[in-house]
Amino acid sequence: MASKETTITAVPEHTVEIITNSGEGAQKCAQIFGQTCAKMGNGVWTVEIIPAEIEPPHHTVTSTSGNIIRFGTDKVTNWGDRSKLAIAFNDQVLLSRHRLDSFADDCIILHESIWENHEDEAIRDGYAKAMKEMSSKNYRFIKVPIEEETLKVVDNAQHGKNMFALGLLTEIYQRDLSIIEKQIAYIFRTKSAKVTELNVELVKNGMAWARENLDFQFIIDSVPAEESRVVMNGNQACALGAIAAGMEICAMYPITPATSVSHELCDIIESYGGMVHQAEDEIAAAGVALGASYGGKVALTVTSGPGLALKTEFLALAIMVEIPLVVLDVQRGGPSTGLPTKVEQSDLLAALYGQPGDAPRVVIAPRTIEECFHSMITARRIAETFRCVVIILTDANLATGVQQFTRPDFDERWQGELIDASPVPEGLRPYDWDHDTGMSRRIIPGTPGGQHTVTGLAHDEESRVSYDPGSNERGQRMRSRKLAVFQSTLMPPPIYGDEEGDLLVVGWGSTQGAIEEAVDRARAEGRKVSSCQLTFLSPLEPGLKEIFSKFRKVMTVEINYSDNLGDPYITEETRRLGQLCWVLRAHTLVDLDCWTSVPGQPLRPNDIYNSIIENIENGSST
Amino acid sequence: MASDERKQIALDAISSRNELFLSAVAATADQVRGLLSGTGDVAEDQSVALGAFAKGRVDFNRFSSFTPKVAKIDAAAEAPIRAAQEVLKSLLAQGDELFVLHLEEGNNLSRKVGRRLSLIGRAFSAAHVIDLAKRGQYQEEEHAAMLEKFPFHKWNKSERALAPALVIELSAADFKPSVIVPYLDEHSKFVFKVEGDASAAALSRVISPGVFVQQETGDAALDAFAEFEGPAVAALVSTNAASFIHDPSAGETTYERFVSLEFPKEVKKLAIGGISVAQQAQDYALLESLSVVSVPTGDAASDPAGKLSAWLLSQSDLTGSSA
Numbered sequence: 002m003a004s005k006e007t008t009i010t011a012v013p014e015h016t017v018e019i020i021t022n023s024g025e026g027a028q029k030c031a032q033i034f035g036q037t038c039a040k041m042g043n044g045v046w047t048v049e050i051i052p053a054e055i056e057p058p059h060h061t062v063t064s065t066s067g068n069i070i071r072f073g074t075d076k077v078t079n080w081g082d083r084s085k086l087a088i089a090f091n092d093q094v095l096l097s098r099h100r101l102d103s104f105a106d107d108c109i110i111l112h113e114s115i116w117e118n119h120e121d122e123a124i125r126d127g128y129a130k131a132m133k134e135m136s137s138k139n140y141r142f143i144k145v146p147i148e149e150e151t152l153k154v155v156d157n158a159q160h161g162k163n164m165f166a167l168g169l170l171t172e173i174y175q176r177d178l179s180i181i182e183k184q185i186a187y188i189f190r191t192k193s194a195k196v197t198e199l200n201v202e203l204v205k206n207g208m209a210w211a212r213e214n215l216d217f218q219f220i221i222d223s224v225p226a227e228e229s230r231v232v233m234n235g236n237q238a239c240a241l242g243a244i245a246a247g248m249e250i251c252a253m254y255p256i257t258p259a260t261s262v263s264h265e266l267c268d269i270i271e272s273y274g275g276m277v278h279q280a281e282d283e284i285a286a287a288g289v290a291l292g293a294s295y296g297g298k299v300a301l302t303v304t305s306g307p308g309l310a311l312k313t314e315f316l317a318l319a320i321m322v323e324i325p326l327v328v329l330d331v332q333r334g335g336p337s338t339g340l341p342t343k344v345e346q347s348d349l350l351a352a353l354y355g356q357p358g359d360a361p362r363v364v365i366a367p368r369t370i371e372e373c374f375h376s377m378i379t380a381r382r383i384a385e386t387f388r389c390v391v392i393i394l395t396d397a398n399l400a401t402g403v404q405q406f407t408r409p410d411f412d413e414r415w416q417g418e419l420i421d422a423s424p425v426p427e428g429l430r431p432y433d434w435d436h437d438t439g440m441s442r443r444i445i446p447g448t449p450g451g452q453h454t455v456t457g458l459a460h461d462e463e464s465r466v467s468y469d470p471g472s473n474e475r476g477q478r479m480r481s482r483k484l485a486v487f488q489s490t491l492m493p494p495p496i497y498g499d500e501e502g503d504l505l506v507v508g509w510g511s512t513q514g515a516i517e518e519a520v521d522r523a524r525a526e527g528r529k530v531s532s533c534q535l536t537f538l539s540p541l542e543p544g545l546k547e548i549f550s551k552f553r554k555v556m557t558v559e560i561n562y563s564d565n566l567g568d569p570y571i572t573e574e575t576r577r578l579g580q581l582c583w584v585l586r587a588h589t590l591v592d593l594d595c596w597t598s599v600p601g602q603p604l605r606p607n608d609i610y611n612s613i614i615e616n617i618e619n620g621s622s623t
Numbered sequence: 624m625a626s627d628e629r630k631q632i633a634l635d636a637i638s639s640r641n642e643l644f645l646s647a648v649a650a651t652a653d654q655v656r657g658l659l660s661g662t663g664d665v666a667e668d669q670s671v672a673l674g675a676f677a678k679g680r681v682d683f684n685r686f687s688s689f690t691p692k693v694a695k696i697d698a699a700a701e702a703p704i705r706a707a708q709e710v711l712k713s714l715l716a717q718g719d720e721l722f723v724l725h726l727e728e729g730n731n732l733s734r735k736v737g738r739r740l741s742l743i744g745r746a747f748s749a750a751h752v753i754d755l756a757k758r759g760q761y762q763e764e765e766h767a768a769m770l771e772k773f774p775f776h777k778w779n780k781s782e783r784a785l786a787p788a789l790v791i792e793l794s795a796a797d798f799k800p801s802v803i804v805p806y807l808d809e810h811s812k813f814v815f816k817v818e819g820d821a822s823a824a825a826l827s828r829v830i831s832p833g834v835f836v837q838q839e840t841g842d843a844a845l846d847a848f849a850e851f852e853g854p855a856v857a858a859l860v861s862t863n864a865a866s867f868i869h870d871p872s873a874g875e876t877t878y879e880r881f882v883s884l885e886f887p888k889e890v891k892k893l894a895i896g897g898i899s900v901a902q903q904a905q906d907y908a909l910l911e912s913l914s915v916v917s918v919p920t921g922d923a924a925s926d927p928a929g930k931l932s933a934w935l936l937s938q939s940d941l942t943g944s945s946a
Binding site: 246247271272273274275365367372375376377378379382383385386387409412413414415416417418419420421422423424438440442443447448449486487489490491492494495536537542 | 642643646647650651653654656658668671672673674675676677679680681682685686689690691697700757758759760
């Protein structure tokens with residue numbers, strides 16, 4: 002591109018994609034860029050694009066790895082709609098994103114120039130076909146000699162193209178280079194100083210190239226926060242929350258996308274007197290956590306859908322013997338091994354009911370990355386107060402998304418002791434259930450006067466195996482009653498928007514930001530739409546039936562599967578619904594509808610908006 | 624190199640180990656604060672204890688009515704728990720100084736190290752006292768003394784794994800490192816900062832298969848020492864001494880474990896403090912025998928190190944008790 006005049010456009014927000022082959026460092030580039038935006042005071046939300054396979058063949062549509070960064074002047078609560086700018090290291094990864102309709106029609110695409118005239122004919126052909134296929138859109142393509150420029154600084158372009166790309170973004174969006182330099186130094190802190198120097202040089206080269214060759218820049222104002230903030234992803238937040246909650250042991254077995262929770266914990270938990278135990282499998286991990294809790298420790302086990310399935314036996318034992326246990330399930334696509342790296346909310350029914358026998362437990366779902374942190378504290382407290390299992394449902398969207406939030410102000414009461422280790426009064430039995438509440442004192446091994454055995458078999462108040470009909474009825478009733486007691490402490494969920502109207506959209510977990518953005522758009526058009534994001538899923542928050550009664554229609558929006566009415570064989574009778582929709586219909590006897598989608602990625606506000614409009618205009622009343 | 628710089632090298636080498644220890648002490652102190660402040664059977668406490676996630680979703684008043692009333696420590700338990708808390712606080716207040724032992728000339732190294740570890744061990748005994756008090760098993764006459772001192776031999780395996788490292792500043796005359804061998808266990812680490820010319824191979828006496836040993840004459844950082852997962856000893860000595868690293872993870876045989884080895888060009892023939900020339904020669908011969916593949920013969924016998932130790936050995940009667 003020849004010498005030019007630069008057009009500077011002020012925009013409230015932008016969505017950017019960096020897309021590469023797996024292993025080319027897109028995540029690192031995006032991580033630094035996202036952190037920099039956050040530190041400058043922009044609202045940020047990032048989403049990882051992770052290939053389903055560990056080592057997919059390079060330069061193919063299946064090899065796409067990358068990151069989407071949405072950042073703006075105001076708070077950003079979801080990944081938004083289509084991207085306005087993309088940097089692609091080859092035509093095939095670009096094509097894969099185009100096929101997913103990821104780019105806005107006027108998207109600016111900076112792509113590697115080397116492939117067009119590559120010596121390999123197959124690559125040239127692939128490039129030509131890709132460009133032809135994408136010509137249906139009005140994208141603005143700009144060829145960038147990414148590899149050529151990178152090789153001016155390092156010998157191996159694979160280890161530097163990402164930093165050159167970071168330099169392009171730094172110049173286009175006028176980011177603060179000093180923050181970027183600090184981020185680079187931090188990321189490569191374990192390497193030699195030379196590595197940091199080279200990476201900074203690459204960034205500067207990228208900036209210089211952009212300054213010289215690009216004719217546009219975007220200005221996105223930032224407002225530095227008054228309060229102290231932290232920037233992290235949901236798995237990091239869960240790990241730090243676990244430490245803040247005083248959790249002493251995390252027993253786990255590696256499973257995507259939950260593993261990085263334990264990585265985070267491994268780095269720091271020993272400094273706080275805790276430990277991470279990698280067990281030989283998911284079942285053993287649940288057993289270790291349960292055993293630790295039995296011994297009086299604050300225990301956590303971390304998993305994802307397939308692992309939750311394997312843990313069911315031990316969860317049942319925890320419920321039966323009333324040992325507190327916190328389970329973090331970072332949901333992914335299912336069933337079976339499903340979509341390990343992709344987003345879904347399809348473990349809800351498994352978390353609520355995935356157990357032989359009646360096994361009541363608490364299920365909660367944080368809605369934001371900040372709530373991932375705080376939910377760990379709440380989960381511990383509930384588990385210990387009611388001697389129960391608490392399952393926290395996050396998902397891959399929260400797990401890998403990055404957002405900034407107010408730095409939590411640690412309070413020692415988060416770790417307050419709930420175990421009464423004083424001698425057990427004579428006559429007090431291990432399961433001396435209070436008839437009204439089902440609650441009983443937790444007696445840990447070693448407590449004077451508290452010696453008893455525990456059993457997964459039906460047992461009486463003395464903790465002795467008992468098959469008589471009365472004691473089994475009593476045990477079931479007491480374990481169930483605790484949940485009713487806990488529910489009595491819950492308050493009705495808040496409504497986003499008016500408390501009555503034409504449509505209430507009900508969601509849970511990570512979809513909050515996208516749902517509320519869609520609701521805002523509909524309300525801006527005068528539509529009477531509100532939303533309600535549930536966080537307590539078992540027991541459910543009270544007052545739902547009354548809330549629903551004030552709307553003409555109620556619809557859940559979820560990232561799990563439901564049949565579409567009108568598809569072959571799908572009728573009102575045969576239609577399978579979204580998981581929360583099933584639960585709410587059973588709970589309230591209200592005829593809820595649902596809109597769900599399982600694209601393996603977070604829901605887009607625009608898609609939810611379209612479903613809202615369609616439901617209002619075409620759906621029948623609830 | 625200036626004494627302050629060497630002290631900094633020593634402190635850097637033990638910092639990660641000691642951060643781990645201090646963090647554990649701080650975490651215990653936090654837990655004690657939580658224990659004493661209670662989780663609360665009042666709504667105000669619950670509004671905090673339940674965390675921000677519950678705000679607006681849980682009725683804290685109601686929730687607190689179901690909280691087990693266990694947080695209030697009974698009167699008998701509160702006093703020892705508060706005493707233990709004071710111990711933890713006092714240890715935390717000392718910061719890095721807790722891990723630096725300056726040995727006055729002529730003092731007994733073994734006794735001083737033992738006393739310092741006993742002082743540090745109060746972090747562990749404080750945890751024991753808290754546990755005993757919570758369980759109603761604390762006996763003043765039996766357990767109170769634990770908070771005064773908790774010697775190394777009473778530390779359990781987990782406590783030894785958490786043992787902090789010590790920097791010991793001492794003069795060459797008092798540098799008899801073999802006296803710390805009883806404390807080389809699990810992850811214990813010691814760095815000697817030696818003032819004056821010490822025995823050229825003084826640290827050879829603590830070499831054993833599982834112990835990382837580094838004698839350093841220059842200004843190199845003790846990175847490998849700091850990273851070694853196990854017992855380790857290092858000494859920062861003058862340039863007249865040998866420098867070497869014995870890294871147990873580097874090989875099967877003893878000589879393979881010497882990842883670096885440099886003998887001094889010249890060794891002084893002077894007794895140092897109570898350490899005779901003969902003893903120094905023994906140190907030297909020991910280092911050589913551990914680090915060299917085989918006894919030098921033929922041309923190899925002209926190796927300067929071989930000659931040096933042979934000369935040193937010839938200067939003394941190893942069978943006698945001369946000083």
